Structures are given as structure tokens and as C-alpha cells.
Amino acid sequence: xxxxxxxxxxxxxxxxxxxxxxxxxxxxxxxxxxxxxxxxxxxxxxxxxxxxxxxxxxxxxxxxxxxxxxxxxxxxxxxxxxxxxxxxxxxxxxxxxxxxxxxxxxxxxxxxxxxxxxxxxxxxxxxxxxxxxxxxxxxxxxxxxxxxxxxxxxxxxxxxxxxxxxxxxxxxxxxxxxxxxxxxxxxxxxxxxxxxxxxxxxxxxxxxxxxxxxxxxxxxxxxxxxxxxxxxxxxxxxxxxxxxxxxxxxxxxxxxxxxxxxxxxxxxxxxxxxxxxxxxxxxxxxxxxxxxxxxxxxxxxxxxxxxxxxxxxxxxxxxxxxxxxxxxxxxxxxxxxxxxxxxxxxxxxxxxxxxxxxxxxxxxxxxxxxxxxxxxxxxxxxxxxxxxxxxxxxxxxxxxxxxxxxxxxxxxxxxxxxxxxxxxxxxxxxxxxxxxxxxxxxxxxxxxxxxx
Amino acid sequence: xxxxxxxxxxxxxxxxxxxxxxxxxxxxxxxxxxxxxxxxxxxxxxxxxxxxxxxxxxxxxxxxxxxxxxxxxxxxxxxxxxxxxxxxxxxxxxxxxxxxxxxxxxxxxxxxxxxxxxxxxxxxxxxxxxxxxxxxxxxxxxxxxxxxxxxxxxxxxxxxxxxxxxxxxxxxxxxxxxxxxxxxxxxxxxxxxxxxxxxxxxxxxxxxxxxxxxxxxxxxxxxxxxxxxxxxxxxxxxxxxxxxxxxxxxxxxxxxxxxxxxxxxxxxxxxxxxxxxxxxxxxxxxxxxxxxxxxxxxxxxxxxxxxxxxxxxxxxxxxxxxxxxxxxxxxxxxxxxxxxxxxxxxxxxxxxxxxxxxxxxxxxxxxxxxxxxxxxxxxxxxxxxxxxxxxxxxxxxxxxxxxxxxxxxxxxxxxxxxxxxxxxxxxxxxxxxxxxxxxxxxxxxxxxxxxx
Numbered sequence: 001x002x003x004x005x006x007x008x009x010x011x012x013x014x015x016x017x018x019x020x021x022x023x024x025x026x027x028x029x030x031x032x033x034x035x036x037x038x039x040x041x042x043x044x045x046x047x048x049x050x051x052x053x054x055x056x057x058x059x060x061x062x063x064x065x066x067x068x069x070x071x072x073x074x075x076x077x078x079x080x081x082x083x084x085x086x087x088x089x090x091x092x093x094x095x096x097x098x099x100x101x102x103x104x105x106x107x108x109x110x111x112x113x114x115x116x117x118x119x120x121x122x123x124x125x126x127x128x129x130x131x132x133x134x135x136x137x138x139x140x141x142x143x144x145x146x147x148x149x150x151x152x153x154x155x156x157x158x159x160x161x162x163x164x165x166x167x168x169x170x171x172x173x174x175x176x177x178x179x180x181x182x183x184x185x186x187x188x189x190x191x192x193x194x195x196x197x198x199x200x201x202x203x204x205x206x207x208x209x210x211x212x213x214x215x216x217x218x219x220x221x222x223x224x225x226x227x228x229x230x231x232x233x234x235x236x237x238x239x240x241x242x243x244x245x246x247x248x249x250x251x252x253x254x255x256x257x258x259x260x261x262x263x264x265x266x267x268x269x270x271x272x273x274x275x276x277x278x279x280x281x282x283x284x285x286x287x288x289x290x291x292x293x294x295x296x297x298x299x300x301x302x303x304x305x306x307x308x309x310x311x312x313x314x315x316x317x318x319x320x321x322x323x324x325x326x327x328x329x330x331x332x333x334x335x336x337x338x339x340x341x342x343x344x345x346x347x348x349x350x351x352x353x354x355x356x357x358x359x360x361x362x363x364x365x366x367x368x369x370x371x372x373x374x375x376x377x378x379x380x381x382x383x384x385x386x387x388x389x390x391x392x393x394x395x396x397x398x399x400x401x402x403x404x405x406x407x408x409x410x411x412x413x414x415x416x417x418x419x420x421x422x423x424x425x426x427x428x429x430x431x432x433x434x435x436x437x438x439x440x441x442x443x444x445x446x447x448x449x450x451x452x
Numbered sequence: 453x454x455x456x457x458x459x460x461x462x463x464x465x466x467x468x469x470x471x472x473x474x475x476x477x478x479x480x481x482x483x484x485x486x487x488x489x490x491x492x493x494x495x496x497x498x499x500x501x502x503x504x505x506x507x508x509x510x511x512x513x514x515x516x517x518x519x520x521x522x523x524x525x526x527x528x529x530x531x532x533x534x535x536x537x538x539x540x541x542x543x544x545x546x547x548x549x550x551x552x553x554x555x556x557x558x559x560x561x562x563x564x565x566x567x568x569x570x571x572x573x574x575x576x577x578x579x580x581x582x583x584x585x586x587x588x589x590x591x592x593x594x595x596x597x598x599x600x601x602x603x604x605x606x607x608x609x610x611x612x613x614x615x616x617x618x619x620x621x622x623x624x625x626x627x628x629x630x631x632x633x634x635x636x637x638x639x640x641x642x643x644x645x646x647x648x649x650x651x652x653x654x655x656x657x658x659x660x661x662x663x664x665x666x667x668x669x670x671x672x673x674x675x676x677x678x679x680x681x682x683x684x685x686x687x688x689x690x691x692x693x694x695x696x697x698x699x700x701x702x703x704x705x706x707x708x709x710x711x712x713x714x715x716x717x718x719x720x721x722x723x724x725x726x727x728x729x730x731x732x733x734x735x736x737x738x739x740x741x742x743x744x745x746x747x748x749x750x751x752x753x754x755x756x757x758x759x760x761x762x763x764x765x766x767x768x769x770x771x772x773x774x775x776x777x778x779x780x781x782x783x784x785x786x787x788x789x790x791x792x793x794x795x796x797x798x799x800x801x802x803x804x805x806x807x808x809x810x811x812x813x814x815x816x817x818x819x820x821x822x823x824x825x826x827x828x829x830x831x832x833x834x835x836x837x838x839x840x841x842x843x844x845x846x847x848x849x850x851x852x853x854x855x856x857x858x859x860x861x862x863x864x865x866x867x868x869x870x871x872x873x874x875x876x877x878x879x880x881x882x883x884x885x886x887x888x889x890x891x892x893x894x895x896x897x898x899x900x901x902x903x904x
Contacts (some may be wrong), residue, residue, distance in 0.1 A: 002633075004463030004516045005654040010627045011456030014731070015647040016619055019659030022647060023683065031678040032670060040664070065455045078651045084686045127668060134662075135646075138621035139629055140710070146624075149874070168470055169590035170779045172598075175462045175627030177591055182455075195467040195474060199530045200458040207471030207536070210586075212492070212786035215798040216485060216579060230479040234536045242801045316777045326778030327769045328623045334664035346667040349694045428466075 007175060014071040014099065015079065017135040023084060025096075025128040030089040035073035037103075039336035039359050041119035042137060044145075048325030051431035053113045053150050053420060055413050056120050057183045058144030060110065060403060062137050063393055066101045066339040073097075101129050105394035108362070110404070111148075111186050111412035112389060113420060115435050118377060120145070120330070122390055127337075131438070133331045137210070142330040143176065144183035150264050150322040151187025152417055153427060154315050159304045162312045164206045165192040166292055167320030179283065180320040186409045188417075193314070201406050206314075208262045208290060214241035221250045228257040236260045236290060239275070248275040253281035260311070265293025269308045276309040290314055297427055335359060347448050356441055357448050361390040372419045374434040379441050459627060463516070466523040466551065466892060467531065469587040475536060477548075489555075490579040491788035491811050493571035494589060494655040496597075500777030501808070505565045508572050509635045510596030512562065512855060514589050515845055518553045521585065525549075543683045553581050557846035561815070561831035562842060563600075563638050563864035565872060567887045568813050570829060572597070572782070574842055576676035579789075586784045594782040595628065596635035602774040603639025604869055605879060606767050611750035611756045614642040614764045616658045618744055619772030620649075632772040638861045640869075645766070649861050653858050660714045660742060673702045678708040688712045688742060691727070694792050700727040704734035712763070717745025728761040742766055748776070749879055752838040771882075786813060799900050808893055809900050814841040824871050827884040831893050 010016050030033060036097045043060050079085055092236050103125020108114055120141055123130045149394060155163050165184035171177035174196075181197035191204035198205035209227055217223035220242060228235040235254075239247030240260045246386045252263050261279070279287045291303070292314035301311055317323060333355045337344045347357035356377070363386030364375045393400050423431040462468050480486060496506060528545050531537055555577020558564055572593055572644035575582045607615050617636035623629035626648075631647035650657035661679055669675035672694060680687040687706075691699030691713045703713050713731070715723050720743045731739045743755070744766035752765055769775060785807045789796045801808035808829070815828045815838030830836045845852050875883040 002516050002520065003652050004520070004650060005514055006630060007459040007463045007627055009648055009652075011454075011459045013648060016626050018618075018645040019650070019657045020645065020661055021659075023659050023679075024661050024665045027665065027679045028668065030682040031669075038664070038668065048873055061456055061899065064454050068454065068456070070516045077649065079647075082657065084657075084683060084690060087682070087684060091684060130664075130840075131664065135620050135629075136626050139623055139626040140706075142622055143625040143628070148680050166470075168587050169782070169784075171591055171593055172624035172628040172773070173595040174468050174588050174591045175459055176595070176624040177587075178458060178462055179625050193472065194471055195471045196458060196461055196465060196530075198471070198534075199467060199527065200455050200461075205534065205536075207473075207475050209472055211474050211800045212490070212583065213476045213479065215786045215800065216480065216490065216789060217483075223709040226483040227475075227479045230482040230539070230541060230616040231475065232539060235769065283798075302884045317781075321624070321778045323778050326773045326775050328619070328829065335666045337668060348663045353552060365670055422565075443875075450711075 010175070012068040012070060013075055014067070014069055014096065014132060015075040017132055021132045022079065023136055024131055026085065026088050026092050027097070028127050028131070029092050029095060032139060033127055034095065035339070036127045037124060037338040038130045038334055039122065039124040040130050040134070040332050041335050041360060042141060042330055042332045043119045043126040044116050045329045045331055047116045048328065050324060051149055052424050053115060053149070054145050055148040055187050056108045056112045056114050056145055057110050057148035057186045059107050059121065059393065060142040062121065062140045063105070063399060065131060065140070066135050066394060067399060069101060071096045099129065100390065100397060101125060101133065102397040103129055103394070104392065104396065106390040107393050108389045109412065111409035111416065113416040115375060115433055117435060118375065119360055119390060122359070138254040138330050138332055142180055142328040146322045147180045147183035147320060147331070148187035150319055151184040151189050151415065153297040154300060154319055155188030156425065157301040157304065157427060158313050158419070159443030160259065161304070161310060162190040163188065164312060164314045165194070165319055166314040167196045167316035170317040171320040175381055179321060182406065184319060185406055187254060188410060188414060203406065205366045208236040209238045211238065211241040214238065219375060220247060221253070224251055224254055228254050231255055234259055236262055238262045238264065240264055242321060245274050245278065246273050248278045252278050252284055255282070257282060258287050262290040262292060262314070268293070268310065269303055269306050272308045272310045288312060294318070301427060304449055345444060347445060347450060356445050357439065358444050360441065363387065364389055366419070370419055371421060372433070374436060375442060376436050376438060378438040379444065382438055382440055384438065394399065454640060459794040460727050462627070464520040464522060465527055466521055466548065466584060467527040469584055473584045474531065474584055476583055478537065478540050479546050480579050480583070481544050481547060485579050486547065487791070488579045489576060489790040490786055491522065492572065492578040492586070492784050493787050493812060494573040494593060494782055494784045495571045496568050497781045497783055499568050500762050500780065502776060503601055504876050504878070505567060505601070505623060505885060506596055506597050507639050508560045508564045508566050509562050509600035509638045511573065511592040513631065514573065514592045514847040516591065517592070518557065518585060518846060520743065521553055523548045537804055551581065552849060553577060553585065554849040555581055555846070556844065556848065558842040559845050560841045560876040561843060561864065563861035563868065566883055567827060569813055569841060569887060572883045574811070577775060590782050590784055594780040596631055596776045596781070598723045598780040599632045599772060600639035600772055600865070601637035603636040603641050604821050604865065605749040606752060606771055607640030608757065608869070608877065609753040609879060610765050613762060615640065616764060616766045617646070617771060618643040618766040620646045622769040623772040629772060634858065635770060637858055639864055640862060647801035655858065660789070661690045662692040665692065666690065672699060673705070676703055676706055680706050682818040684709055686711055688714055690714045690716060692716055692718065697726050697730065700730045704730050704736055707734070710739050710741060711737060712740035714742040714744060714766070719747070719757050720762065721755055724762045725799060726762045734864050740764060744768070747771070753879060797896060797900060799897060808889065808897050810896050812893065815839065816841055819872070821874060824885070826888060828888050828890060829893060831896065834890055834892055836890065
């Protein structure tokens, strides 16, 4: 069998989940808890090192999964064959075969800045449904939020120069590259090198040439002429296959056909200055310089501080893997149970890993000039000043509205980041943004030592 | 449109690639180089920090992609609509529509240990075909080799205790989780929590329960009874929702129904010892202890050094993201060109990023007791002692043989790692393994200063 065909299931199958979600499902079913309604909240416990804010992303794919999730016959046959399910409760397989997500989802819209301890997604659904979707929701929101948050830093460092996502080859497989490109654009990248991502998400795609292209011709100048002939209006020539400055001179010799050049690594400050001089000297003041090669926000900030004459940055590995902090610690915790007769807030205890019980809302307050002042995490039954961040996205298993275009998510993120206090959005040694918990929520947590 | 449907294309479409592969393709076509045969080699420039060897992985999916790769009408329409292709050469779209991978591939079999500078995959095909598949091959082999290599370290630290891959929720999206589970098993994990990975790759799946399960019942003891009722032979109970030792006592009270307990975080040495005592005291010497919670090879090594009574380790985030070194620097470089009249070795220059030209083979020599002594990277035309590592996997666009079962890849990796010199496979401060380049290859590189 072609294992890559499993990618299709990875976007819609009920078994795109950890096994324990399904064993718990069977035990809930067996214990008569299938009708119980559970509310789960997905939040990040701690901001990764060097991050002072998150840019929420991945919700669109989480919603798509919830709307499409099914157990087909093949997946049920697989589960039935597992030894652990040898005594699965009567009726459970029929229940799974008919299972659809019928719940409600609230979430912070993509592109919104968010902080540790704030629910990014809230799912209220029959317990088994809400439980089974945990793994996919976490994987999706953790990944895209991680990359969007990293991209925001890289874009901020670039100080207005365009940043293009170049990382497909170093992403955690091609599908990860696809969604990393989307998240990078939410975080502020102007485009991607990833063609399928360009098609799927309507993202501007960029590409120059690789060293192999130059090497495929007997002479570098011949390679440049060939590329410029095929792309007379768009030729960006990679000049450092052999020697960057010699290459830049050969590119400049082509005159107006040259849209720009790319330099891939080396001392980008020195090289970009020398290349700029060569281009300007040849009367090519409009030709752009694209820089790439192991770039991240720190290297870009240093280049910008030195006023490197770079027009566009191509950022790959560090961006798509968020290499300095390659995982987000998002968790998905049960906070409320509802039966026909009872509504009960619940919490996990534990010094390190305790959680706040009850269904929550986040309220963001702003100064008169629009600057964000503080967030308050409250019970959803409280009345608190500020803008509520969690909005409905799925109601009774149906999508709440049209999909927001990616460009709007990018605009939202840009505006949100601009509204952060300057010391919070600083790239290094940033101040923490104030997030408070209401006394009522704190009281509930303290009161709630569950009978064990 | 449902964007998750793009996952299907991510495993087979010709546009699952960087745009520049396609712009180069158009320029090759325009320049009459479509019939030129190119040989590319995929290798890792440098081992990541804290890694002294790699475990090759991802080849099976790379091969599947090569065999399936097509440009469908929709992807060609998309490309034709891009401004950069407004003057694409006549006949190029028809060429793409008919394009299939028709080349030859040699590769180091999955599960083989490998080192920096050694070609993991070698592709010989018409230039445009070989160029277009670069991005997918790199993304796939970089990702799975990264995770398999990390898994090998974690498994080594566990010193014979089973390691289960638990990381789906923190992987870079669910598809990354799917292939990370596969790679983790090649690297030595005994199973995964990922149900779809279990089905797709025939991997043993493991699962206990989450804290939410306990919280869904009014009393912890009630939750345990319910779980043990549904899984009378397989109940592994998560005991630390409220208090781990209290939970362990409640689990032990169920007697023989308890297959084991899981402790998720906290001081796992102290907790595992106390829990073991509770279980033994209750006559449950056979009940296993599963430990999880932010584990990596260093924490596991410390627990093993202290003889923590842990039977199984569940390792998530650090394993599936290879968090301490979250990217592999695999590259794909043109080394040889062939036309009807000429065969020409090529190389990229540059102090940092130069490459060795020519088609290569790797020869591994062993001591009489089977221990690996050294690898030699040679031109494939040389005669060198040792076992050649690169073997044919695709010939003329057709797969060379049946797919190797995952269990065999795991066995190969285990045997290979055992054959490494002990100071090379050490987890910290490992010695570098000797990899030499033959004089003939070095000479060729020195002679080859291409006319530019």
C-alpha cells in the first residue's frame, strides 16, 4: 500500500488521534457518559523561551477537521482488530460509525495575539466527541501558532523589508511545510517559495534559481542569459555558485533584463554592499537584492541595524521549524461537565500542572489610543470590561460563517502586534504582558478540591 | 474549499515543491537541456549538535512520491496563471502534463547509520525531473532521519526499557506526527500512541487514559473502576490527576484488574519508587509503571542511572520535534551532467558551502568482529574495500523491489548502532566516526574549477 495515501485520512479520519482518546471513548460509552457534555479548553501553559506573545493560527484547519471527521469502515475494522478493544462495549462501533462532531466551538480568531493561560479554542460537545478531537486540534493549533509567532519576530526584525518563507525542504515533512507557509503568512511573511501552499492558500509565490541551475551550464554567464531569456521580466539571478561578486558582475552585464540577484549565505552585510555597488554602477538601481542562508530574526536585526542594502529576506529552516523553540506546549483540558441534572466545573490539581476550572472568556482592555493594556481571564458568566476574545466559530456542528481570507488574518496580526506595548513586542528581553485572573475564577479554583 | 484536501496533493503533486524548481525547469526546457541527464546527491552537511550519527529514514515515502508524482490539470492551470510564467516556453505545459519520474535512484537503506557528507539518496534522471523532486525528497528525508536519529538516542538512554512515541499533539501538525511515529519506530521505539500511524505502518499502538477521564467521574476511584471494567486485561491507569500516590493506592485497590499505572510528570524517580512500593505491597508485582511528561534522553538516562523502577517510557515533544536540534541540514546537489556527447562532473564552490563533484559511493569497512571501522566516500568508478552503502531502489522510474517491513528497518538500525564504536555511540561527548574521502575524489574536486 502507498503509505502517503494516509495523508488523506490525516485530514479527516477519526483515528487521526491518540489511541487513548478512543479507549477513553469506549470507557465513557460503557459507563453511560456518552450523553454527558464536556467543555475543554486549549491553551498554552507557558510561552516558549524568547517569546513574549503568540499569534494564534491553525483554527481554519481545526474547524475543517471537526466538520469532516468520520470513522470509515476501514478504520473501525482496524480498531476492532486491536487486542485492547477485544471486549469493547456492545454498540460502541455503531456509535463510532455514526459519530459526527455536533458541538460548539469558540476560539480566538487567527491573527490575534495571545498569551500563556488564555484559551485559544474552547470545545463544548458530548464527551466522546470532544475527547477524540483533542489530538488533531492540539497538533494543528500548536504547529501553526508556533510558526506564526516565530514569523512575527522575523518580520519585525526585517523592519519593513519583505520576508519570504523559504523553508519547505527543512520542515517536518512536506505537509508540515504546507501549513507552515500559511502560518508564516499570518505572522507577516509576504509570500512563500512553496508552490502547493501558494495554490492552496492563495499566497504569493516567489522563486529564483538554485546553484544547480548555474552548474548545468558550462559558463555562469550562459546560465544567466538562459534564465533571463525565459523570464525576461522576472529574472532574479543567484550569483554565488562560484564567486558572489564575479557573479554579480555577470548578472549586471545583462542590463535591464535583471530584476535582481540573490545571495545565499556568506557575510551578507559585506556581500550585499558590494553587490549593491556593482548593480548601481551598472545603472541597475531598481534591481533588488534578495538575501538568504540560515537567516533568523537575530541575524536579520543585525543586518538591518547595519543598514545592509537588502530588499527581501528569504527565511527557511529557522522560520518553519521555529528552531530556537521548536514546540508549543498547548494542552487541552476538561473544565466543565454537564448532564441533564448537573453542571459541574472541574480542574486538574498539581503544583506544576494544575488548571483553572470552569468555562472562561478573555477580555482585552485598551488605552484610548488603542494600545493593549491588559487581558483578564474570567468565568464566562462574569461581566468584565474589555473586548471578549473568544468568538463562536462552530454551533451545533455547523460552521458559523465564511472563511476569513489569509490577507485579512495577516492584517489583523499586524494591527494586533502594533497595539502591543513596545516593551512587550521587543525582540529581546521583552516585558511580560499583564494577564490577570478574576477573583471569581481564582475563588472557584480554590474551592474546587474535587472529591476523589 | 477545504484546505486539508491539499494533503492529498502533498503526497503526489508535482507542485509539492519550491517554485524555483519549476522556474528552473522552464528555463532548462527553453535552453534545450530537457534531454540532459543530471545526477543529484542528497546529503547532510553537518551533524546537528549532540549527534554523532544519523539513522537514515524516510526513503519509503520518497520513493512513493517519485513513483506517483504527476502534474494534474488543476496544478498546471495554477502555474499558467502565475505572472512569472507569462512567457513560459512553448510546449512546456504539455511537457509537464506528461512528466513522470523516469530516472534511477540509489540510496542508503532506511535504518542504516550514516554521517555528514555521505549521500543518503542519489537521483539520476533527466534534469527537469531530478530538479523538481528536490523539495519533497529533502523535506521527507530530513524529517524522518531527524526523528529516527533522535529516537535512537532516547532508546539508547532507556537501556532496554521500552520507549513509546507519545508526541502527536506537539508534532508540526498531524501529518508530521504520522511520519514521526514511523521514524521513531525505525529509531527503536516499540510503538506509538498515534492510531492512524498504527494502522498505516502496522505499528503497535499504546494508550492509557488522560486526566480528563478521571475528571469526568465524581470520584477518582469510580473512574478507575469504569476503565478497568471496559479494559479488564489492559487497564493502565493514570494516577496523578489529583495526587499520584493517593491515585496509586486507589489503582492498587482494584487488584489484579490493574495492568499498570502511568505517572505523567513530577519527580519521576521519587514517584516511581513510591508507586512501585504501593503496587508491590498490594501484591501487584506484575503491574507496570509507565512514565511520561517532558522526557528526553538526558532525563531518561538520569532515571536509569538511579535505577528508577519504570517499565516503559512515553516520550512526546522532545522526540517528535527533535527539540534540541529541530532541523537537519540535508541538501541536494548536482554532481554530474550527461548529454549524448559529454559526461561532466560538476561542483559548487565556496569556502563554507563547497561540494564534492562526481557520482559517489560509500564503502563501510568493519573489524573482524563486525565493528564499524570507517567509511570511505569514493567515486563510483573506484574500487574500494568495504561494503557499498548505496543500493539501487528505483530503476528507470520503476521500484526495485518490495517494501521492507518496518520491523526489519528497526532491527537493522539496532544492529547498526550496536556495531558503532562505543565512543561514537555515547550520548554525550561522543567521538566522531571516521569518514574519509578518497584521493581520487579529492583530486577531482581540486581540479574542478569550472569555467565560469
